[in-house]
Amino acid sequence: xxxxxxxxxxxxxxxxxxxxxxxxxxxxxxxxxxxxxxxxxxxxxxxxxxxxxxxxxxxxxxxxxxxxxxxxxxxxxxxxxxxxxxxxxxxxxxxxxxxxxxxxxxxxxxxxxxxxxxxxxxxxxxxxxxxxxxxxxxxxxxxxxxxxxxxxxxxxxxxxxxxxxxxxxxxxxxxxxxxxxxxxxxxxxxxxxxxxxxxx
Amino acid sequence: xxxxxxxxxxxxxxxxxxxxxxxxxxxxxxxxxxxxxxxxxxxxxxxxxxxxxxxxxxxxxxxxxxxxxxxxxxxxxxxxxxxxxxxxxxxxxxxxxxxxxxxxxxxxxxxxxxxxxxxxxxxxxxxxxxxxxxxxxxxxxxxxxxxxxxxxxxxxxxxxxxxxxxxxxxxxxxxxxxxxxxxxxxxxxxxxxxxxxxxxxxxxxxxxxxxxxxxxxxxxxxxxxxxxxxxxxxxxxxxxxxxxxxxxxxxxxxxxxxxxxxxxxxxxxxxxxxxxxxxxxxxxxxxxxxxxxxxxxxxxxxxxxxxxxxxxxxxxxxxxxxxxxxxxxxxxxxxxxxx
Numbered sequence: 001x002x003x004x005x006x007x008x009x010x011x012x013x014x015x016x017x018x019x020x021x022x023x024x025x026x027x028x029x030x031x032x033x034x035x036x037x038x039x040x041x042x043x044x045x046x047x048x049x050x051x052x053x054x055x056x057x058x059x060x061x062x063x064x065x066x067x068x069x070x071x072x073x074x075x076x077x078x079x080x081x082x083x084x085x086x087x088x089x090x091x092x093x094x095x096x097x098x099x100x101x102x103x104x105x106x107x108x109x110x111x112x113x114x115x116x117x118x119x120x121x122x123x124x125x126x127x128x129x130x131x132x133x134x135x136x137x138x139x140x141x142x143x144x145x146x147x148x149x150x151x152x153x154x155x156x157x158x159x160x161x162x163x164x165x166x167x168x169x170x171x172x173x174x175x176x177x178x179x180x181x182x183x184x185x186x187x188x189x190x191x192x193x194x195x196x197x198x199x200x
Numbered sequence: 201x202x203x204x205x206x207x208x209x210x211x212x213x214x215x216x217x218x219x220x221x222x223x224x225x226x227x228x229x230x231x232x233x234x235x236x237x238x239x240x241x242x243x244x245x246x247x248x249x250x251x252x253x254x255x256x257x258x259x260x261x262x263x264x265x266x267x268x269x270x271x272x273x274x275x276x277x278x279x280x281x282x283x284x285x286x287x288x289x290x291x292x293x294x295x296x297x298x299x300x301x302x303x304x305x306x307x308x309x310x311x312x313x314x315x316x317x318x319x320x321x322x323x324x325x326x327x328x329x330x331x332x333x334x335x336x337x338x339x340x341x342x343x344x345x346x347x348x349x350x351x352x353x354x355x356x357x358x359x360x361x362x363x364x365x366x367x368x369x370x371x372x373x374x375x376x377x378x379x380x381x382x383x384x385x386x387x388x389x390x391x392x393x394x395x396x397x398x399x400x401x402x403x404x405x406x407x408x409x410x411x412x413x414x415x416x417x418x419x420x421x422x423x424x425x426x427x428x429x430x431x432x433x434x435x436x437x438x439x440x441x442x443x444x445x446x447x448x449x450x451x452x453x454x455x456x457x458x459x460x461x462x463x464x465x466x467x468x469x470x471x472x473x474x475x476x477x478x479x480x481x482x483x484x485x486x487x488x489x490x491x492x493x494x495x496x497x498x499x500x501x502x503x504x505x506x507x508x509x510x511x512x513x514x515x516x517x518x519x520x521x522x523x524x525x526x527x528x529x530x531x532x533x534x535x536x537x538x539x
Binding site: 022023025026029030033034037038041042047051054055058059061062063065134137138149150152153154156158159174175177178179181182184185186188189 | 211212213214215216217220222246247249250251253254255257259260261262266267270271273274275277278279489
């Protein structure tokens, strides 16, 4: 699939959007929509919450674009906005009551059949099973740990970028990623025993 | 692999950082240890598997319609943000969300304001002798202006140009005045409520009970971005969220109406849904990039055109006001005519 906007840089599109070029803004948003959604999906752990967060993130981008000064990579700023939108969505979700029946929509806990076997060693590599496992594993992490892990392993950002996005020291990023991965590794290995409360 | 002879095993933080090539100054020593320690190598393999699982696990892709809605809603939000709010950043988002979740409150406030703005001149007009005519004649024009860009909900058959002209130009006022809430277009009109009831066109008829829900509703259903925007008709039993994909996605699984309500089908036709609004907005955005470029939206709605789900949108262009009927899913223009 071709990249929206071709070779035009994000920063150039952002500048054009800031000067009122609606097409540039649409191109910029379309170009990064999938990544924004992926961050929101992984951090919130729920498809519909992810859509809410994605929408909030895009709106925050459009309304706050004038504050992007071009000194940092646009993606760094974008990921910060997206991560914050996802974390905000989680906070909102905590505050609102949730009918019991909706829990069926939540990713089920990893089963033995789709647990560690689905990670790496399974010849089938079922995308659905793997996704459920990862969702269940991530659900055991506190949102801040989850965000650090997602930004590293999904967005492939380095520790310094993650530190900037999360506004924490690099040492904290390093610790959160390690503890997050460890928790995921433990849950993928022992799927039947999820932690009673989020780590972190 | 060598035997585990070193009691000073590496912790998870070090092993994880080694995976990322982000080890600190002790990286060389740690790497050397790793090469000689089965236990640490095994643990690092577990951490690596966790990393790989997350990186390899796909996220459900967004479909094209969802993508369009998300982007259109965001762009529209930028257009609608007042200058003062634009600088507020995240706070604006929070406020928007609040507004979306409290449409009834904001609708009531808007209704009260409009009741004062329209109702007072009307009352004064009734008792003010010569000034009455002036007030009453000005009201419809003001109300039509107010109706600019309004979402009119489900307009039914979109092949009838004359009827559409009436609706899109605010001509419904006459219809509403004579037919009341059960008039010819009643199915598309939500019942007046604090959350945003009757269409804005009702505001053009101050004689139709200015203090009633009809007038209040007209205020609430003024220029709104999405279903949850202040005063926008909120689908009963549905959680109003943003005007983009989310609401539409969530409404994909229709929430059954409250006990005693009509069938879901009837409900859908009586209440402008978030999905209707989102689809209309997506096509409005597409039209603004194409045949309606440079125009100003004066009204939009959904319906059917020769049996196909369709969207209608009217724009004030340089040569006059033009209505476009488009396919609802692809936004291809099916019909266009001057108003």
